[in-house]
Amino acid sequence: MTPEDVPLPMTEPTTPLAEARGLAIRLPGGPVLLPPTDLTLAPGTVTALTGPSGSGKTTLLRALAGALPPRAEVAAGTLTVLGHDVLRLPAAELRALRRHRIAHVGQDPASALNPRMRVRRIVTELAGTADAGTAARLLAECRLDPRDGLLERRPGALSGGQQRRVALARALARAPEVLLLDEPTAGLDHRLRDEIADLLRELATARHIGVLLTCHDPGLVDRCADHAVALTSPHHPAPRAATPEPAAPAIRAATAPSSTAPRSGGLTARGLRVTFDRRRTGRPALADVDFTAPAGTTTALIGASGSGKTTLLRVLAGLRRPDGGTLTLAGAPLPTVNRKRTGEQRRGIQLVPQNPLGCLNPARTVGAIVARPLTLHRTVPAAAVPGRVARLLEDVGLSADHAHRRPAELSGGQRQRVALARALAPGPEVLLCDEITSALDPDTAHSVMRLLARIQAAHGLTVVLVSHELHLVAAYADTVHLLDGGRVTHHGPTADVLDAALPGRR
Structure with a gap:
């Protein structure tokens, strides 16, 4: 065309x-x-x-x-x-x-x-x-x-x-x-x-x-x-919807926790400190940050570029050792370093990075990439892996044919969806998403967020979402933490934070 x-x-x-x-x-x-x-x-x-x-x-x-x-x-x-x-x-x-x-x-x-x-x-x-x-x-x-x-x-x-x-x-x-x-x-x-x-x-x-x-x-x-x-594409499937979907605000309302009775468990951080170049400038990337993502909800991290959002997400994923502070998952202490976490803890917290190309093995096919966490964590029988891979790709809007392609043969948006499929494969309890919709067109971005809302409603998935797309945050996030200069300056229900801290938002 x-x-x-x-x-x-x-x-x-x-x-x-x-x-x-x-x-x-x-x-x-x-x-x-x-x-x-x-x-x-x-x-x-x-x-x-x-x-x-x-x-x-x-x-x-x-x-x-x-x-x-x-x-x-x-x-x-x-x-x-x-x-x-x-x-x-x-x-x-x-x-x-x-x-x-x-x-x-x-x-x-x-x-x-x-x-x-x-x-x-x-x-x-x-x-x-x-x-x-x-x-x-x-x-x-x-x-x-x-x-x-x-x-x-x-x-x-x-x-x-x-x-x-x-x-x-x-x-x-x-x-x-x-x-x-x-x-x-x-x-x-x-x-x-x-x-x-x-x-x-x-x-x-x-x-x-x-x-x-x-x-x-x-x-x-x-x-x-x-x-x-x-450019237009004749082969552009949208993420699969098994049942009719309500409008985005209705999804958020249906999954939002009560402000008077917050759910137990979830992922919390207390007093997180991260400093880059300690011997030179001592610039804090995170300064005594407290953070809470209640179980079964979507919590958004917003703020200007460089405010510490990605750093906080990497600390939660165990990929960046903090200089101080503690983590808790479902009420139990969570090691701050990934290699010290149990296999179940590593399975339960999955990260979708902002730039997926660097974390997708260029020598492996998409099918092998998505199948790896299934076999690593033994979440499905070996004979069921190919079918599960095809379903995961369909869930994120990719056809089963993509399983035979390699990352270099995909567009940036397609790579982002492969990274999302891989993160969803082991059935995590917590999904950490770093700008997962920034490389997607608006229709696909909403479809991906609706997919996460469906999984959240069905399985109690906890989502931590870093995003500059405030219309998506307003539609899908239950609570918001606003970061500025490595500090959380506002946090609470989404509408309250956006109205109070960012009244002129676009």
């Missing part, structure tokens, strides 16, 4: 930096990854690729960088970037083009940031200089404060939003002519989204470069894009 080119404010005609005509990409004998698509990218403009998860946005972006998914092939059409057929360039010429003229920032920026490097070296590695001033200038351009000890931190000490902006600063260091960005504002709050949108607009104009981005956020498109190309 040919996508619709939606014109926004007009730009002067000029020689295209990139051009696709009827470009179609598919796996041999398998699914179509990109339907026939037309695209023109001109200097000084911003073009947005929109459409549902799995419609081919990430595939097209990778094709422009000369990097098709494994086994993928061009089924029809042509693609030219900076005067070259990038999909047929010799390896040495393609490397030179990527190094000097094309920059690509993927949907999972953490996977491209060397975890052993400090931010200063990460940013300047491609700039040909190790000058701290250059790194500070690029970070500031991407709305990061280099005075906050950021230059000396490693990626693991950054929030997801900070990692995304460091990756953008690294891309800008090479002064590219074509800048390719996959969901550049996923996981960022609305204020930062608007700042990054304005930055992209300024970059395109001031540097006279072509910016191509993928996104599900109409606010970002309206704010910075000159043109939008809407």
Whole structure:
């Protein structure tokens, strides 16, 4: 199906930096990854690729960088970037083009940031200089404060939003002519989204470069894009609904706990403290945080990017040792380090990370990835594993055929749903979700949240949800904790916190 080119404010005609005509990409004998698509990218403009998860946005972006998914092939059409057929360039010429003229920032920026490097070296590695001033200038351009000890931190000490902006600063260091960005504002709050949108607009104009981005956020498109190309997918299943679903607010009301009689059990934290770079800045990521997620409810963590939400989630998952504080699960002490937890405790608490690519084994098929926790925790007989895998994929809106594909052959939204299916596989009591809907289109995001609400209603699942999408928080969360600078400043019933702390929310 040919996508619709939606014109926004007009730009002067000029020689295209990139051009696709009827470009179609598919796996041999398998699914179509990109339907026939037309695209023109001109200097000084911003073009947005929109459409549902799995419609081919990430595939097209990778094709422009000369990097098709494994086994993928061009089924029809042509693609030219900076005067070259990038999909047929010799390896040495393609490397030179990527190094000097094309920059690509993927949907999972953490996977491209060397975890052993400090931010200063990460940013300047491609700039040909190790000058701290250059790194500070690029970070500031991407709305990061280099005075906050950021230059000396490693990626693991950054929030997801900070990692995304460091990756953008690294891309800008090479002064590219074509800048390719996959969901550049996923996981960022609305204020930062608007700042990054304005930055992209300024970059395109001031540097006279072509910016191509993928996104599900109409606010970002309206704010910075000159043109939008809407991709559609003929094979886009929605998460399965076994029974008719009520509207979102009705689901929340049906599962909300009584404010006068809170349920027992659940997950609690008391006095959590985490400090990054203790020998340098001593900046607290969490400062004496108390947290409660009552059993069978959805508790949301909200706040600006870098406020400590992901750090708190990693502490709850046992992946980040706190400097102080305690955890309790269902009234019993819970070790703060995952390896000290019992097998039942590890099964009972599952994490869906913000950036799933780094936690999905690239050598394994989707079916093997989802099946692993089933066999590890022995939750179903071996003979029933394939059927259970197919059902889990169907639950999150993926067909059974996806079981034979590998993570690199999936879109960012599809990878996010695989990570969710894997986390649900062992039947956890607590599900920790870090921006699980940020890479999904609005319809799929609501479908995923309705899925969690159904599981919650049927099995008493406790959900802890990190999100900047306040409309989803308002619809599905029972209680909210608002973090600011590593501290919980407000907590309580969702409507009360949102109305009191964020009266101008969008």
